Amino acid sequence: MADKAECNRRIVLLQERLKTGGIDGALLIYPIDIYYYAATRQNSALWIPADGPPRLMVRKSLSRAEAESTVETITPFPSGKNWPEIIGSEFRRIGLTYDVLPLQQFNFYGKILPNREFVDISALLRELRSVKSTWELERMRHSGRELSSVFAEIPEFLRPGMREIDLSAEFEYRARKRGWEGYVRMRAFNQELFQGLAVAGQSAASPGFFDGAVTGRGLSAAAPHGASTAIIDNNVPIMVDYTGVFDGYLVDMTRLFVFGALPPRVQEAFDVALKIQGELAGALVPGAICSDLFTRASEMAVAAGFGDNFMGVPGEQAKFVGHGVGLELDEMPVLALGFNVPLVENQTIAIEPKFVFPGVGVAGIENTFAVGTQGGEKLTPLPDSLVRL
Known part of the structure; x- marks a missing residue:
């Protein structure tokens, strides 16, 4: 399992590329992408803003994610109505990994985060991870x-x-x-x-x-x-x-x-x-x-x-x-x-x-x-x- 310094280095590299691409943040739901940045494979979603600390939102197991993850802010997975508060309206362009994102999940996030522009960051993540x-x-x-x-x-x-x-x-x-x-x-x-x-x-x-x-x-x-x-x-x-x-x-x-x-x-x-x-x-x-x-x-x-x-x-x-x-x-x-x-x-x-x-x-x-x-x-x-x- 990667330590905090290793994961932080990866997050900083991603944030630099997000800024360069004019993307306000990355929302990751694919387990291995989450593991790469947060050092846990628990069922969760990871929000990495272009500026600021990441947030890990866990469906199951919260206790194990808290024990394993290098991310400081770890919370239970929020209800749909709370997402606009967590990812504020100032975050307009949000990166998703279209290569592994089911349409059902795309529609779900589109519904709970209205009036946002979603962009594909699949190639960006794969390049960084390579x-x-x-x-x-x-x-x-x-x-x-x-x-x-x-x-x-x-x-x-x-x-x-x-x-x-x-x-x-x-x-x-x-x-x-x-x-x-x-x-x-x-x-x-x-x-x-x-x-x-x-x-x-x-x-x-x-x-x-x-x-x-x-x-x-x-x-x-x-x-x-x-x-x-x-x-x-x-x-x-x-x-x-x-x-x-x-x-x-x-x-x-x-x-x-x-x-x-x-x-x-x-x-x-x-x-x-x-x-x-x-x-x-x-x-x-x-x-x-x-x-x-x-x-x-x-x-x-x-x-x-x-x-x-x-x-x-x-x-x-x-x-x-x-x-x-x-x-x-x-x-x-x-x-x-x-x-x-x-x-x-x-x-x-x-x-x-x-x-x-x-x-x-x-x-x-x-x-x-x-x-x-x-x-x-x-x-x-x-x-x-x-x-x-």
Whole structure:
């Protein structure tokens, strides 16, 4: 949990940007945004004026919010008639996060705060949150070390004849014993993820809804992501792709395993994935343009003869090769076409060049890096090599 100095620093940065944009204050109702600024995830709303102290208004649990939060003014959630008094008429332009604000909630606040202008500050908040403080980076390094330690144990329990679900259950059991929180929070609409995936062979190459390269078959049409009940065979690629979530902060990581040997084309694709990751990691410096990095990765995949398999099932590929991580899995920035913005020092990005071969399996690698002046700092400290069992 962030301390008062850390949260106050974040609030000051937000207030400076609100003033620059001519916005009188920000009203936050999304739990992770509230946690970021107030150090509590209790059911509440957070009012941050462009000038002056913030106010946290709690539905439940007030007592826990009072014990956890760094905000000084904490009150019960007010009735609708009291809101105009709390957010006075002098606050005309109010920022809301439209990307995660249900229409019902928008209408509610529009009704209790009449004659105000609401403006979207989603991009502003995501930009501010993308740059990690020294305090946040240390949490993410810790998450990386803990997750890597669980990955390092996989050869102890992965055996031929296991089902994918058995592998995932053993991995998750060991991670939970280490204090893994398990909440894989995603901001994108209609996306969800159950902690990670352990998939093998043709089951791993199943197409699916998830906005990523590899989806897996899952357990049913209602849960079509991740491990299935399929048996793990010899000589097929086994991909384990999990997040590590400790003290709220997550890292993302993938390693490849095999009993025997990979099919030659899959082995070649894995070697290309390592080269792409190395190229991009070295280029994670302030000022590098995100879309250029995606183009570089895509060109390397095409040159190696794997363009149709890069980042997903042919014809259904994910449109990125790296994504920001932190309190959420899908933070900014994104290494993707159209994302023509420069990297900033201390942004944290999961780079995941992967290849999908229908009917055969998947190959790839993923690590989380922090943008630095000398290139990306690897936050998931485990060798990247294929593990042969």
